[in-house]
Amino acid sequence: xxxxxxxxxxxxxxxxxxxxxxxxxxxxxxxxxxxxxxxxxxxxxxxxxxxxxxxxxxxxxxxxxxxxxxxxxxxxxxxxxxxxxxxxxxxxxxxxxxxxxxxxxxxxxxxxxxxxxxxxxxxxxxxxxxxxxxxxxxxxxxxxxxxxxxxxxxxxxxxxxxxxxxxxxxxxxxxxxxxxxxxxxxxxxxxxxxxxxxxxxxxxxxxxxxxxxxxxxxxxxxxxxxxxxxxxxxxxxxxxxxxxxxxxx
Amino acid sequence: xxxxxxxxxxxxxxxxxxxxxxxxxxxxxxxxxxxxxxxxxxxxxxxxxxxxxxxxxxxxxxxxxxxxxxxxxxxxxxxxxxxxxxxxxxxxxxxxxxxxxxxxxxxxxxxxxxxxxxxxxxxxxxxxxxxxxxxxxxxxxxxxxxxxxxxxxxxxxxxxxxxxxxxxxxxxxxxxxxxxxxxxxxxxxxxxxxxxxxxxxxxxxxxxxxxxxxxxxxxxxxxxxxxxxxxxxxxxxxxxxxxxxxxxxxxxxxxxxxxxxxxxxxxxxxxxxxxxxxxxxxxxxxxxxxxxxxxxxxxxxxxxxxxxxxxxx
Ligand SMILES: Cc1cc2nc3c(=O)[nH]c(=O)nc-3n(C[C@H](O)[C@H](O)[C@H](O)COP(=O)(O)OP(=O)(O)OC[C@H]3O[C@@H](n4cnc5c(N)ncnc54)[C@H](O)[C@@H]3O)c2cc1C
Ligand SMILES: Cc1cc2nc3c(=O)[nH]c(=O)nc-3n(C[C@H](O)[C@H](O)[C@H](O)COP(=O)(O)O)c2cc1C
Ligand code: FES
Numbered sequence: 001x002x003x004x005x006x007x008x009x010x011x012x013x014x015x016x017x018x019x020x021x022x023x024x025x026x027x028x029x030x031x032x033x034x035x036x037x038x039x040x041x042x043x044x045x046x047x048x049x050x051x052x053x054x055x056x057x058x059x060x061x062x063x064x065x066x067x068x069x070x071x072x073x074x075x076x077x078x079x080x081x082x083x084x085x086x087x088x089x090x091x092x093x094x095x096x097x098x099x100x101x102x103x104x105x106x107x108x109x110x111x112x113x114x115x116x117x118x119x120x121x122x123x124x125x126x127x128x129x130x131x132x133x134x135x136x137x138x139x140x141x142x143x144x145x146x147x148x149x150x151x152x153x154x155x156x157x158x159x160x161x162x163x164x165x166x167x168x169x170x171x172x173x174x175x176x177x178x179x180x181x182x183x184x185x186x187x188x189x190x191x192x193x194x195x196x197x198x199x200x201x202x203x204x205x206x207x208x209x210x211x212x213x214x215x216x217x218x219x220x221x222x223x224x225x226x227x228x229x230x231x232x233x234x235x236x237x238x239x240x241x242x243x244x245x246x247x248x249x
Numbered sequence: 250x251x252x253x254x255x256x257x258x259x260x261x262x263x264x265x266x267x268x269x270x271x272x273x274x275x276x277x278x279x280x281x282x283x284x285x286x287x288x289x290x291x292x293x294x295x296x297x298x299x300x301x302x303x304x305x306x307x308x309x310x311x312x313x314x315x316x317x318x319x320x321x322x323x324x325x326x327x328x329x330x331x332x333x334x335x336x337x338x339x340x341x342x343x344x345x346x347x348x349x350x351x352x353x354x355x356x357x358x359x360x361x362x363x364x365x366x367x368x369x370x371x372x373x374x375x376x377x378x379x380x381x382x383x384x385x386x387x388x389x390x391x392x393x394x395x396x397x398x399x400x401x402x403x404x405x406x407x408x409x410x411x412x413x414x415x416x417x418x419x420x421x422x423x424x425x426x427x428x429x430x431x432x433x434x435x436x437x438x439x440x441x442x443x444x445x446x447x448x449x450x451x452x453x454x455x456x457x458x459x460x461x462x463x464x465x466x467x468x469x470x471x472x473x474x475x476x477x478x479x480x481x482x483x484x485x486x487x488x489x490x491x492x493x494x495x496x497x498x499x500x501x502x503x504x505x506x507x508x509x510x511x512x513x514x515x516x517x518x519x520x521x522x523x524x525x526x527x528x529x530x531x532x533x534x535x536x537x538x539x540x541x542x543x544x545x546x547x548x549x550x551x552x553x554x555x556x557x558x559x560x561x562x
Contacts, residue, residue: 001291001292001293001294002292003293003294004532004533005532005533036418043271043531048322048323048324048325048327048478048479048527048531049320049322049324049327049530049531050531071558073322078254089533103328133379161275179526199380210441211317212317212318212319212320212321213320214319214320214527214530215283215529215530215533217293217299218285218289219280219283219284219285219289219290219529219530220282220283220285220320220329220331220530221285221305221319221331222316222317222318222320222329223319224313224314224317224319224334226313226377228560230336231313231314232332236289
């Protein structure tokens, strides 16, 4: 039995770009998050449904999140002062499987989808792998966490849709993406990006999906996806699925 | 900073209630669709503290349900349009119920939906034989499926017809779960009672809708969905009160319950047991917290036996 309800203290909450914020939550013990790619579900005052956010990094008792302010819930989160005690469900979801990576895995992040790849990159480096990370954004002003990935020991490329930074286009337009030396891929980002990767990548991989969720822990069936093995809840059996599992409609 | 999930801390007061001969250790039952088939929740706490469990709405054949998005935020509540996703009654009996049986050792409530009288009858017949089923709950009110549950729950004739037909092939107590989306809930409740229902459950979700004002499109893909959560509590209390005054069969009260005080209020309105739905989704520990708080709340209100207050208003 796992207690998934935690009170976590906001240790940092700061704006990184015009849309993206970084929040560090501190627990009174280590080990709440058990795999890279898991997420947390945050209670926001005045909102009935919680807000699901991926775990970007784990350092002892500290859990780092990156989040875009897109609506009322995430705006409210951006107003939490240091010391605010957040009501958090964690750990949620299965997470990525670093053991499948092979020698030179590719990590592909679109927009805020770069967040869960960071802890994965660190764990891959610790396993002696050589992760190649490609971060895709709309424009140069949106680029986040590039330096952090580099410091974690990954080889990092950036693509922007408007060409204002790095390769012009999508993550798939970066030559390192199609390099035959790549052994496996891990991806998180908007659905069209995941779908394109699923169709075009010749190697095996894992994709992290998102959906509007009510519970986040596998009981309401609001977040289902069709798989080769029947419908599965994204929050509980995912959010990470192997490429072959998913059936795209 | 961790919450205490031990809900079984010696209640000095009597929380037990009896529904048509089925004794529950307390009146708190997670509502259908908000607890899956139960066993997933056993990963988070010892679910044996619950009074019973109403399983996800089960149909004769498996259903994928509605397209996504299936949920929308609302003031003090939520909309869902899951559309009765379930693996079908045979898989439920062969796969889901045995998993639940390992972690929950009391009678359960089998929530059944259908799209024709024959489907209801066949699904109920197949689940009636499962030993752990204590009560069958007929969902005649799911607002999600076109031409489905909704039409049964909105007319006295069709409620009576499906109740009579299912009663003829089942041995377990039969509870009819009513829709609030009707002009006169009392006449529907009486129709179910007259047709042989052993009890009633109310209310299901209220038909609702949200629009994304930026995209000018409905938030849920199915356009409309079922509205539930704390916002509907007063509607539920009112309907439970009206129905329990007009009928002589037991009522399970449901709708917006999220605290021990709500449970007591619902029972005072006439409910013998109380179902908790959306509150579980916001707080997975909602039910054990309520059960733990009940004895304290009873003490404060001078209640020795919970069953004493049923319909006291
Ligand atoms: C598993 C998972 C991981 C996520 N990780 C991150 C992350 O690391 N960083 C980040 O910025 N965002 C992440 N998201 C998206 C994030 O949950 C939404 O942006 C956020 O809930 C929006 O809330 P809001 O109140 O500001 O927006 P509103 O639009 O006002 O929200 C209304 C409702 O829709 C839901 N919703 C809106 N957009 C999304 C969306 N894209 N995905 C799921 N639900 C949505 C909200 O939760 C809420 O219930 C993740 C989503 C999921 C499912
Ligand atoms: C996500 C979700 C799924 C539901 N699925 C069912 C169902 O399958 N069968 C049913 O009879 N009621 C279903 N309901 C209705 C609940 O059982 C309950 O009647 C209703 O939500 C009101 O209670 P609440 O306000 O406590 O949520 C569902 C409700 C929700 C929120
Ligand atoms: S959000 Fe409830 S099952 Fe996934």
